[in-house]
Amino acid sequence: xxxxxxxxxxxxxxxxxxxxxxxxxxxxxxxxxxxxxxxxxxxxxxxxxxxxxxxxxxxxxxxxxxxxxxxxxxxxxxxxxxxxxxxxxxxxxxxxxxxxxxxxxxxxxxxxxxxxxxxxxxxxxxxxxxxxxxxxxxxxxxxxxxxxxxxxxxxxxxxxxxxxxxxxxxxxxxxxxxxxxxxxxxxxxxxxxxxxxxxxxxxxxxxxxxxxxxxxxxxxxxxxxxxxxxxxxxxxxxxxxxxxxxxxxxxxxxxxxxxxxxxxxxxxxxxxxx
Amino acid sequence: xxxxxxxxxxxxxxxxxxxxxxxxxxxxxxxxxxxxxxxxxxxxxxxxxxxxxxxxxxxxxxxxxxxxxxxxxxxxxxxxxxxxxxxxxxxxxxxxxxxxxxxxxxxxxxxxxxxxxxxxxxxxxxxxxxxxxxxxxxxxxxxxxxxxxxxxxxxxxxxxxxxxxxxxxxxxxxxxxxxxxxxxxxxxxxxxxxxxxxxxxxxxxxxxxxxxxxxxxxxxxxxxxxxxxxxxxx
Numbered sequence: 288x289x290x291x292x293x294x295x296x297x298x299x300x301x302x303x304x305x306x307x308x309x310x311x312x313x314x315x316x317x318x319x320x321x322x323x324x325x326x327x328x329x330x331x332x333x334x335x336x337x338x339x340x341x342x343x344x345x346x347x348x349x350x351x352x353x354x355x356x357x358x359x360x361x362x363x364x365x366x367x368x369x370x371x372x373x374x375x376x377x378x379x380x381x382x383x384x385x386x387x388x389x390x391x392x393x394x395x396x397x398x399x400x401x402x403x404x405x406x407x408x409x410x411x412x413x414x415x416x417x418x419x420x421x422x423x424x425x426x427x428x429x430x431x432x433x434x435x436x437x438x439x440x441x442x443x444x445x446x447x448x449x450x451x452x453x454x455x456x457x458x459x460x461x462x463x464x465x466x467x468x469x470x471x472x473x474x475x476x477x478x479x480x481x482x483x484x485x486x487x488x489x490x491x492x493x494x495x496x497x498x499x500x501x502x503x504x505x506x507x508x509x510x511x512x513x514x515x516x517x518x519x520x521x522x523x524x525x526x527x528x529x530x531x532x533x534x535x536x537x538x539x540x541x542x543x544x545x546x547x548x549x550x551x552x553x554x555x556x557x558x559x560x561x
Numbered sequence: 562x563x564x565x566x567x568x569x570x571x572x573x574x575x576x577x578x579x580x581x582x583x584x585x586x587x588x589x590x591x592x593x594x595x596x597x598x599x600x601x602x603x604x605x606x607x608x609x610x611x612x613x614x615x616x617x618x619x620x621x622x623x624x625x626x627x628x629x630x631x632x633x634x635x636x637x638x639x640x641x642x643x644x645x646x647x648x649x650x651x652x653x654x655x656x657x658x659x660x661x662x663x664x665x666x667x668x669x670x671x672x673x674x675x676x677x678x679x680x681x682x683x684x685x686x687x688x689x690x691x692x693x694x695x696x697x698x699x700x701x702x703x704x705x706x707x708x709x710x711x712x713x714x715x716x717x718x719x720x721x722x723x724x725x726x727x728x729x730x731x732x733x734x735x736x737x738x739x740x741x742x743x744x745x746x747x748x749x750x751x752x753x754x755x756x757x758x759x760x761x762x763x764x765x766x767x768x769x770x771x772x773x774x775x776x777x778x779x780x781x782x783x784x785x786x787x788x789x790x791x792x793x794x795x
Contacts, residue, residue, distance in 0.1 A: 340747070361754035362759050362763075365757035366757050373752065377748050380770060381769070382767060390762060394759070443756060
C-alpha cells in the first residue's frame with residue numbers, strides 16, 4: 288500500500304496565499320471526497336500535488352511513501368503514479384490524441400508498448416468511456432465538447448492506471464448518462480489498490496461511488512472531516528453552518544471578476560461588485 | 562539556379578520539386594495543379610511567380626527545412642474568373658537564421674478564391690517573418706481571400722513576426738485574416754507533462770504538431786528527409 292501525505296502545506300498563486308497550513312493523508316486503498324466553498328483551495332491542492340509551476344509552495348511538504356516529492360518535476364510525479372483529471376483540460380493544437388496517449392503510456396514503461404497491445408488497450412478504453420474510437424485520431428481535446436474532454440481525462444486514467452487519482456470537478460459539464468459512465472469507471476477502479484481524491488460540488492457523483500471519507504476545505508485548511516453524512520449535509524444546507532458550528536468565518540473574495548479582454552470587459556469586471 | 566517553368570493548359574498535374582529557388586507557373590483553361598515544394602539546401606533568395614487563369618486551381622504545399630537564411634518572394638495573380646489558389650507553408654528556423662516569406666495573392670478579377678496558411682517554429686535566436694498582401698482589386702466582385710499565420714517561438718532570443726495584410730478595393734467580397742505568434746504555452750506543457758512526458762518529449766510533440774501535417778503531402782523518401790530534419794532540430 289502507498290501513502291500520500293500533505294504536511295503543513297502553504298501555497299501561493301500570484302503572491303496570494305491560498306493554502307494556509309493544510310494537512311491531509313490519503314492511502315492507496317481509500318477514496319476521499321474533497322469539499323468546500325469555491326475559492327477555498329480544492330483545485331489549488333490538486334494542482335500543487337501534481338506540481339503545476341504556477342502554484343508556489345512557500346512552506347510544508349508533500350510525501351509519497353515517506354519520500355519528499357515537494358520539488359519533483361511534473362512528469363516525475365506522474366511516473367510515480369500520481370494522476371490529475373483536470374477541471375479544464377487544455378486543447379493542444381496539432382498534437383494527435385493517439386500519439387499523445389502512446390507517448391504518455393511509454394513514459395510510464397521501460398519497454399515501449401507494441402502497436403497491437405496499444406491498439407487493444409486504446410480500443411477498450413474508448414469503449415469503456417463511450418467515445419467513438421475515431422476520436423483518437425483528432426487533435427488533443429481540440430473541438431471536443433465539455434463532456435468529451437472530461438471523458439478523455441477518464442480515458443487517460445484508464446490507460447495510465449495510476450496509484451493516486453485526483454479528479455477535479457470531473458462531473459461538471461457531463462450529462463446524466465455520462466456521469467453514470469464516469470462513476471462506473473471510478474467504481475470499477477476502486478478495487479483497493481488505488482487512492483482517489485475527488486472534488487465535486489454535487490452529491491450525485493459521490494452517491495454513485497464508494498466514499499471512505501469527506502474532507503471540507505475552508506480558508507486553505509481542513510475545516511472538518513466526516514463520512515457520507517457530511518456530503519449530505521452540505522448538499523442540502525450549503526456551507527453556512529460552518530460559521531455557526533465550527534466558528535470559522537469563510538473569507539470572501541473581494542477582487543474584481545476576472546474576464547478576458549473584450550469590448551465589454553470593464554462592464555463585466557464590475558458586474559457583481561454592487 | 563536557372564528558372565523552372567510550369568505551364569499547363571487544360572490539364573491536371575501533380576509535381577514535386579526539391580530545392581527549388583526560382584519558379585514560374587502559368588496555368589489556364591480549367592487546369593489543376595498540385596505543387597509540392599520542399600527545400601533542404603537552396604539559394605537564400607527564392608522567387609516564385611504564378612498566374613492562375615480561367616477555372617484553374619493551384620494548391621501549393623511549401624516545406625522549408627533549409628539550414629540557412631531565406632528571403633522568399635511569392636506572388637500569384639488570379640487573372641480570370643474561377644481561378645483558385647491554396648497555399649500552405651511550414652518552416653523551421655534555428656541557429657540565428659533569418660527567414661522571411663513574403664507571400665501575396667492578387668485578385669485581378671471577380672469570382673476568384675485564395676487561401677493562405679503559414680506555420681512556423683522559431684528556435685535558437687532565429688527569426689521568422691510572414692508578410693505579404695492579399696489584394697482584391699476593384700471590380701473583383703464575389704472574390705474570397707483568407708490569410709492565416711501561426712508562429713511558435715521557443716526561446717526568448719527568437720522572434721516571430723506575422724503581418725498579414727488585406728487590401729480590398731471592392732465591396733462585394735469576403736475576406737479574413739488572422740495571426741498568432743506565441744511562446745510555448747505553459748498550460749499545454751503542464752498538461753502533457755502531467756501524463757508523464759518529459760519537458761523535451763512534450764516540446765517535441767508540440768513542434769511536430771506544427772511541422773508534421775505538411776509531411777503527408779510528400780513522397781515517402783521526402784517524408785523521411787523531413788522526419789530527420791525535425792529530429793535533428795529537436
